[in-house]
Amino acid sequence: MNMGTRPIPEMLRALHASAAGLGRPIAFMEVCGTHTTSAFRCGLHSVMPENVRLISGPGCPVCVTAQADIDELIDLGSRGEVTLCTYGDMLRVPGKRGSLEKARGDGASIEVVYSSLDAVRLAQSHPHRQVVFAAVGFETTAPATAAAVCAAQKLGLDNFTVLASHKLILPAMRALLSATDRPKINGFLCPGHVSVIIGSDAYRCIVEEFNTPCVIGGFEPGLLLSSLLCLTEMVAAGRVGLVNQYPQAVRPHGNPHAQALLQEVFEPGDARWRGMGLIPMSGLFLRQRYERFNAARRFSLQPVDDREPPGCICGRVISGLALPPECKLFGRACTPVQPIGPCMVSSEGTCAAWFKYGPQRASANGVARLQQLQEVRS
């Protein structure tokens, strides 16, 4: 494993040496909420060279979900005949009329599930309730939804549906690099667990079409640092390549069983993203043969306006165009206790990470953390 081969202090020295030779500022983007929080948690930002920045991209599934989709979900969850099943991190995301948590407080039947199959079991044991599974997430999570749909089909359930707003990461990365108003990105730190499903080779299109280095990284501090070092060294050497720094979990072609399941149940289509608008072929939608499990169709949901909360700049934050402290609401009207935008709600959100580990605190913590790591490794 990479982290076993180079001690952290040595990697840090190499990172600073490589960055010093650049003589210009560069920025890498992580497109994974777990990378965002891991980097803040271990204080990585505070020990990075001044001219190397790590910015957050559209990697948190809760954060990229369009406001209209969240409003749709809350509306559906508030219906008397529906039991809505959701993963825990969607519960507190605010919509136009409260959140799922508030709806539950008002008496709506909303269940937090650990697995999509729990929702199927609930439908099986409550045949007189309409059970809807809130299917949010990237390629890592989508196979679980596909498995639930297949299980419901096999069981012949007619009271189970999914409200799917699954997203695909590669179209979002392409959209970011193609946009007129776009952040400066010298390389991507690619999401580890999405890559488990889609495989490392999937990023070749980004490397080749956009001349942008990609490194697939793990989540522990050593692996994160190793990935950033790899990206910086590539930029310093003028090389553009694809490197898999998380080979213990990510294969070149990904997980074929998960891909087959996704292919069986879903088809790609245009999807709306928070702050990024409609991105072509960036969402997963139920195929016609599984249309009877489509909650939007069963409950005749009408399209709703897609407007972010007034003053909220989550859309710009997840596009790498703004940092959380640039938002007038950040830390004042919008806090983890009373969030306004999804980036402050989700444990993987950029605003939540900034609020919790912000620059001042991250600096002290980062040094202490890396000293600890150094002790552990010596």
Place this chain on the structure above:
Amino acid sequence: MCLAVPAKLMTHNGLEGVVDLHGTHLPVNTMLTPDAQPGDWLLIHAGFAIEKLDPQQAGETWALLRDLAQAATKSPAPSGTGAATPAPPTQGDRR
């Protein structure tokens, strides 16, 4: 995004199995890793095993996480510093 944690498969019956995660036994579906056998290290996400891990590498990760947890216990981190070990699974928040 997409938190996933390594865990060891304890028992296995068809597509249903039980994994050991930090001493907690959890049900897991293995339809995405059909060749998984008891004793294998698996990457678990939202109740599904999404990949088999190389045993040596999984063991190294496990050992590092344990060392970090012990270091954090011996030398209390400043306020606001999170632990490096993955949190034990709770309902939800598994994306």
